[in-house]
Amino acid sequence: MDAGTPPSAFDDALVRAQLRVADIVALSKLDLADEGAGARMREAIRALRVPAVVVDAQHGEIPSALLFPATVDRAPAAREPGPRRPAEERFETLSWTSDQPISLPRLQQAIGRLAPKLARAKGLFETIEQPGRLTVFQFAGGRATLAPGEAPTPGAPRTRIVFIAELGVLSKAELDGIMAGCVASG
Structure with missing residues (x-):
């Protein structure tokens, strides 16, 4: 801010x-x-x-360590649906990770499909086009930006992206299906 x-x-x-x-x-x-x-x-x-x-x-x-801890030693805690929220508390976050590098053109296509449903997104990823180097990704206001990142942390997922959308607009299954298409094959 x-x-x-x-x-x-x-x-x-x-x-x-x-x-x-x-x-x-x-x-x-x-x-x-x-x-x-x-x-x-x-x-x-x-x-x-x-x-x-x-x-x-x-x-x-x-510091990227503040945003993305190097170790992911536990699964996210399951959340119970709460009472109906006021209109101003209408967002939820969904995370997607992959241990494989992703294809930048496929990611661009995926973000194009997801963009109408997103309020924001941010993350780090390694691409097949630039192995051994992370890229910082941010999406806000309908615009996506990419910037060079640090070297990947050993043992950490190669892709970690957090998506913010209005409640109920984007399901985890839909997100996973779209993002799975970004993973580099073979």
């Missing part, structure tokens, strides 16, 4: 909903904002009772 964001941004239901489902809130552009901007943003986020970890993203950098 941009450290120079005006307080009125927190009046937006979508902003509040995204903050409430976030695991991490990265304060960006701190180097461009005034001295107290970071503290004001932290206070505003805390006032919303956001359970996320808030980190300073100096020059937009966040």
Whole structure:
């Protein structure tokens, strides 16, 4: 979240909903904002009772270990469906991982198919086109961006992508089926 964001941004239901489902809130552009901007943003986020970890993203950098732990030693805990949520808490996250490298053109096709259902997506992946190197992927506002990443962590999945969609719009089975087509064969 941009450290120079005006307080009125927190009046937006979508902003509040995204903050409430976030695991991490990265304060960006701190180097461009005034001295107290970071503290004001932290206070505003805390006032919303956001359970996320808030980190300073100096020059937009966040340690990949914070986003994607090197070891995945447990399966995600099963969640029971809760009571009906208010309209502003309308998002869910779905994760997809693969131990195989993926095809970048196939991923682009998959994201094209998924885009109408996504609010956001982010992740790291290794492609058959550039083996031995991770690519950082982000999708927001209908736009996808790719950036060079670090070398893969030994033992970690080669692809780790988190998708955020409105509740009930995208099933895990549909996501898995589309993303399985990205895995490089043979």
